[in-house]
Amino acid sequence: MTSNNVWEPLRIELARWQDAGRKARFWLRDDDAVEPTAALERLLQLTAAKSTPLTLAVIPAATGEALAERLAAQSACLVALHGWSHTNYASANEKKQELGSHRPAAAVLGQLADGFGKLKNLHHERFVPILVPPWNRISSALLPDLPGIGLEALSVYGRASTADGIGLLNTHVDLMDWHGTRGGLPHEQLVAMLVRELEARADGDDEPVGILGHHLVHDETAWSFLSALIDETHDHPAVAWKGSDELIAS
Template sequence: MTDDQIWLPLRQELDRWQQAGRRARLWLRDDDAIEPTEALESLLAITGQASVPLTIAVIPASTGEALAKRLLRENHILVAVHGWSHANHAGPEEKKQELGRHRPADLVLGELRDGLVTLQGLYAPRLVPMLVPPWNRISAELIPLLGAQGFDALSIFGRTTADSPIRLLNTHVDVVNQRGQRGNRPHADLVAELVAELKARFSRDDEPVGILTHHLVHGPSEWKFLTRLFEETGKHPGAAWMSARDLLD
């Protein structure tokens, strides 16, 4: 299958949105930032060149001035809180979690509050008071308590639920991970997932489609996919890349 054949379904779906006089809302979230790296430079370059707004989930306990100085030079970047230290507290037979039931809720919430305060000090107006749980997992008991810690929104993976006690801005297509596979995901599979999300919203456009990236583990396949994705969507009248702040406002 050629590249054009791989991307044709997305083009056709966006054409459908255009013909209906509508624009599919897209947003981009990248996880696990700590410090400036060559991989981060690549991400900043391709999103900047494509004018795609990017929200970077930063790990508060491990970051500092170096990353802040670099990101504050980019006008298309917002920052969210990526847990506290991205430490796994789950048992060996469980899925990894930092924000699970393995520790007292007061302790976990205190760390999250410290993380928000830390990033507020580093990023000021660039910070979105949105929590991005490490591994996209958080105990259900903690979610109603996030607002009291200063968070306005939560971003995990999967379609939102109507009864959430806090605003959700989720991601839906993970460029790197799927069912145990890490990296080198077939581009045809990624396009198919994106098209499926768009089709689900055509009749009920109740939430934007979030693309999730992890710059530190990207290889040539991931960079190629993102570059082509931005080319296909950036100037298409049926699509609109939006910032997390605009979507939450």
């Protein structure tokens, strides 16, 4: 496909949504923020250009005033809790986890509470009470205790099912090819993933479609896709880009 035709499947699917009088809700989460960097600056400028809402999953143990000061003027940027230190406690033969069952629950929850308080103090009204587990993994035994910390939603990867005692606001389309090039996935593949997510909502399912980025490791393939996606959709009558605060409130 030519670069223009790459987007035709999405245009066709969104036309179906428009004909049906429906509007797909999109949201953007980007993980692993800690401090101002050139990559973060690029992300902030890209999203600000079309006033696209952005939620940064920030690692509390490693962040501080510098990031808070940089984000203070970003009206469409929110901050979520990204675990505590993004440390892997799983064994070598397991998938990476910080919030697994490898430590006492009280220790894990205590760190999350510390992170919640730190980010809230740093970012004030910009902080949203959403937990983004590092590597999108968390022990189900921890879920009932998350509201006691003040958390209102959990954000992992994949279609939402059920979570014990807490809401879900998931992501579904990850820009990165983690198991291959470790760069951005081909645009044709990402468009196909978006179309599949929209088709899966054909029965009236209103789950927001979450786009997942990792600005610190984006290559030009990832950056150009995100830019083109925003250009394709920001004024489309069948798409509404939403902030995570609005989505968990609804």
